[in-house]
Amino acid sequence: MKRQVPLALCFLFGIVMILTQFxxxxxxxxxxxxxxxxxxxxNPFALILAVATLIQTHMTRIQRRTEHxxxxxxxxxxxxxxxxxxxxxxxxxxxxxxxxxxxxxxxDATMFSLLAFFIASAAYRAFRARTFEATLLLITALIVMMGxxxxxxxxxxxxxxxxxxxxxxxKVRQWILDIPNLASRRGIILGVSLGVISQSIRIILGIERSxxxxxx
Amino acid sequence: MFEKLMNIDRRIIFVLVAVVVIIPTLIPIRLPTxxxxxxxxxxxxxxxxxxxxxxxxxxxxxxSSLAEPEPMAKAVLQHCFxxxxxxxxxxxxxxxxxxxxxxxxxxxxxxxxxxxEDYTFLGYRPGALQVILGMGTNIAGxxxxxxxxxxxxxxxxxxxxxxxxxxDLLLDLAAGxxxxxWIIYANTRYNLKIAAGVxxxxxxxxxxxxxTNQLVGFMPGYLGATEYEKLLxxxxxxxxxxxxxxxxxxLIIGLVALGNIAFFIQRRREE
Numbered sequence: 413m414k415r416q417v418p419l420a421l422c423f424l425f426g427i428v429m430i431l432t433q434f435x436x437x438x439x440x441x442x443x444x445x446x447x448x449x450x451x452x453x454x455n456p457f458a459l460i461l462a463v464a465t466l467i468q469t470h471m472t473r474i475q476r477r478t479e480h481x482x483x484x485x486x487x488x489x490x491x492x493x494x495x496x497x498x499x500x501x502x503x504x505x506x507x508x509x510x511x512x513x514x515x516x517x518x519x520d521a522t523m524f525s526l527l528a529f530f531i532a533s534a535a536y537r538a539f540r541a542r543t544f545e546a547t548l549l550l551i552t553a554l555i556v557m558m559g560x561x562x563x564x565x566x567x568x569x570x571x572x573x574x575x576x577x578x579x580x581x582x583k584v585r586q587w588i589l590d591i592p593n594l595a596s597r598r599g600i601i602l603g604v605s606l607g608v609i610s611q612s613i614r615i616i617l618g619i620e621r622s623x624x625x626x627x628x
Numbered sequence: 629m630f631e632k633l634m635n636i637d638r639r640i641i642f643v644l645v646a647v648v649v650i651i652p653t654l655i656p657i658r659l660p661t662x663x664x665x666x667x668x669x670x671x672x673x674x675x676x677x678x679x680x681x682x683x684x685x686x687x688x689x690x691x692s693s694l695a696e697p698e699p700m701a702k703a704v705l706q707h708c709f710x711x712x713x714x715x716x717x718x719x720x721x722x723x724x725x726x727x728x729x730x731x732x733x734x735x736x737x738x739x740x741x742x743x744x745e746d747y748t749f750l751g752y753r754p755g756a757l758q759v760i761l762g763m764g765t766n767i768a769g770x771x772x773x774x775x776x777x778x779x780x781x782x783x784x785x786x787x788x789x790x791x792x793x794x795x796d797l798l799l800d801l802a803a804g805x806x807x808x809x810w811i812i813y814a815n816t817r818y819n820l821k822i823a824a825g826v827x828x829x830x831x832x833x834x835x836x837x838x839x840t841n842q843l844v845g846f847m848p849g850y851l852g853a854t855e856y857e858k859l860l861x862x863x864x865x866x867x868x869x870x871x872x873x874x875x876x877x878x879l880i881i882g883l884v885a886l887g888n889i890a891f892f893i894q895r896r897r898e899e
């Protein structure tokens with residue numbers, strides 16, 4: 413029963429929702445709207461599950477004193493402060509907004525900003541023209557980077573002024589994005605879409621059961 | 629010497645990056661930009677909307693990535709308010725409502741727009757796909773109230789808006805995969821016109837949708853924000869950011885070139 417009921421529900425709702433896509437009948441569309449509403453109700457439970465999993469993971473780390481377990485205490489401290497202030501006072505309360513604007517926003521921005529430093533360092537060390545493919549990637553990346561910023565065209569127009577093409581950096585970048593990039597992206601989109609369709613059929617028919625847990 | 633150059637201390641690179649970020653930020657330089665087709669298409673679409681039209685602006689980014697989408701949001705909001713195009717703000721990101729609400733209020737105040745009449749902010753609801761699909765049948769079914777707790781029925785500009793049929797455009801300001809979700813679920817199923825403003829890392833993913841007209845236009849990163857500001861003749865944060873990015877790009881290109889020169893000389897010596 414533990415497995416049959418979820419499998420039957422998955423099959424039923426999968427088939428019904430596919431059929432609603434092919435029928436404009438008011439009854440069919442009514443079912444579609446109703447299921448969407450159910451989904452909206454079910455979704456917040458995912459948030460509860462996420463919080464429960466987070467607490468469980470960090471409790472385990474603290475109990476087992478794994479490496480850097482002290483940071484898990486910081487997680488609980490942050491969570492407790494935001495929950496204890498946020499839930500009774502609401503997200504528009506001045507204290508909650510102060511914590512958000514002065515802690516979360518700068519910390520988030522700082523984490524992301526650090527990427528610029530690491531990318532610069534990693535590009536210097538790893539971006540080497542060792543093979544033909546790496547050289548091709550390197551040249552393309554440099555052209556796109558040059559075309560992404562106005563200074564690229566300035567350099568092109570002054571250094572490569574003998575070429576019969578003005579603003580060449582941005583024009584070549586645009587060609588790379590419009591033609592080779594578009595073609596390869598479309599291939600990826602088609603491949604992923606076919607994969608999603610086949611995986612969905614497997615789930616609806618109960619062939620793929622890993623979402624139930626247990627590994628089969 | 630080349631061995632040393634190839635294994636340069638990374639702290640030197642960090643200092644160089646800091647210098648090329650700080651100097652252009654403190655001393656802004658106006659570099660000439662040309663407007664590319666994706667941004668021009670978006671600008672033209674909004675510019676041709678009749679007064680009283682309504683667009684949805686989805687703030688689908690977080691505080692970590694706001695440097696690029698925020699200048700885009702400012703420019704488009706300014707354009708909409710000046711054209712009497714009404715804006716409904718929403719977000720699919722739980723950590724974004726406060727920033728989005730404050731941003732809309734700021735730009736509205738600067739342009740004399742009135743809350744509830746020219747713009748509104750509905751806030752966040754969990755479950756991105758269900759929110760996108762649910763709004764297609766009934767917006768009030770997903771957002772019963774706006775971010776400030778006012779019932780949708782009591783907001784004057786929402787009076788005749790039920791679902792996507794009354795929406796002229798959805799602009800997704802994205803730092804992740806939300807634009808593709810809007811295209812797949814809102815455009816394909818409900819024929820909602822979609823446009824985007826995306827961070828640099830996802831620009832390449834947008835081109836197939838632009839070619840098929842599933843996107844009416846899009847702003848690619850800082851460059852897109854700068855181009856939109858140029859079309860509005862109102863340089864702002866995008867222009868400043870792009871100038872800074874220009875020098876960081878140049879530094880990285882220079883470092884990659886230097887690294888490769890050292891690599892080839894070293895390899896030739898070893899041979």
